[in-house]
Amino acid sequence: MPKYFVNNSAQTNGDYEVHKDGCYWLTLVTSKKDLGYHYGCESAVREAKKTYAKSNGCIHCSKECHTS
Numbered sequence: 001m002p003k004y005f006v007n008n009s010a011q012t013n014g015d016y017e018v019h020k021d022g023c024y025w026l027t028l029v030t031s032k033k034d035l036g037y038h039y040g041c042e043s044a045v046r047e048a049k050k051t052y053a054k055s056n057g058c059i060h061c062s063k064e065c066h067t068s
């Protein structure tokens with residue numbers, strides 16, 4: 001079960017991206033919040049939304065949870 005993180009800084013469109021541990025883009029994030037272990041990005045995004053209402057899956061590592 002992979003670990004997920006949410007970027008503490010919003011994207012230019014206001015979205016807070018949720019990443020799976022090991023995602024390249026996660027290495028570029030300076031401040032992130034640990035969301036714990038999740039079977040999939042769906043529950044990880046749900047967890048992230050408790051902190052950031054506009055959470056969205058990363059298009060690279062959590063494409064199935066990415067909404068544009």
Ligand SMILES: [Zn+2]
Pocket residue numbers: 018019020023024025026058059060061062
């Ligand atoms: Zn990612």
